[in-house]
């Protein structure tokens with residue numbers, strides 16, 4: 001962990017550069033773990049159930065040393081207790097994503113077929129695959145600090161974008177390795193060479209695996225005017241997900257209304273996220289990804305100069321808004337925004 005500011009972060013913040021450029025170019029990811037084909041089938045069934053996944057993620061957020069901000073905020077946690085949801089690999093929504101997001105978006109089977117072929121085994125059937133999605137709520141101090149900014153991200157927010165992404169990828173990598181060591185095929189789609197942001201005709205900049213859409217599929221939230229996912233812990237968070245060849249029962253009810261938790265979409269005038277955006281990337285017609293993306297990339301200079309880290313970020317439209325910390329109270333009681341204990345497989 002860093003105990004003082006970096007000098008010349010444009011050249012010296014290698015982890016920051018890796019996390020910034022890795023997403024965009026699909027490079028610099030760690031080597032994929034190898035499947036242990038000798039592990040026993042019985043062990044898999046006993047160990048890797050829904051409780052194991054939820055407890056493992058919660059434990060890592062609570063105790064992992066990487067869940068920590070750097071100088072001058074050492075000792076402060078980046079994220080609070082996670083929300084976790086599961087989606088079946090054969091959920092038809094993944095085919096819909098090919099229409100909504102684009103044909104380049106992976107289905108769980110496609111990404112697992114890639115991992116299977118790398119390990120010399122047949123691809124698992126979709127009904128034997130599950131997707132684990134998680135939400136990492138950003139700490140109260142970071143949200144409050146970003147809420148006081150009106151132009152560029154605050155220092156804690158910029159660190160969260162950098163070190164929080166590293167933390168999220170680290171814990172997913174650790175879990176994927178644990179599964180692969182035990183003979184369970186697993187993969188983090190955003191850490192494969194196929195993962196990069198590309199400009200697609202008629203779609204704009206998009207990645208082949210959207211953590212946010214996967215979180216929606218898992219019943220973890222619905223979309224706001226700013227395209228962020230509004231969860232029971234609000235929209236100031238980061239999402240992550242991975243795919244595994246185990247059968248996990250979906251534990252949350254998906255809201256069929258993709259915008260059920262957004263005041264504006266539900267006819268209650270709001271657009272506070274629009275007022276927070278310094279470049280008018282949010283309007284009554286929604287979120288302009290191109291304008292937003294340009295502002296976010298422009299912030300690299302600001303973060304380097306002021307915070308001595310190589311990262312981009314913004315997040316102004318996810319703080320100081322009615323859906324920052326929770327579903328707006330006016331919409332909490334609407335039908336099908338709750339949970340159900342366990343849906344049948």
Ligand code: SF4
Pocket residue numbers: 223224225226261262263264265270271272273274321322323328
């Ligand atoms: S701030 Fe208002 S309009 Fe924007 S996403 Fe939240 S609830 Fe919707």
Ligand code: SF4
Pocket residue numbers: 226276277278279280281282287291292293295296314315316317318
């Ligand atoms: S993240 Fe994008 S949409 Fe949100 S405030 Fe920043 S530039 Fe505007």
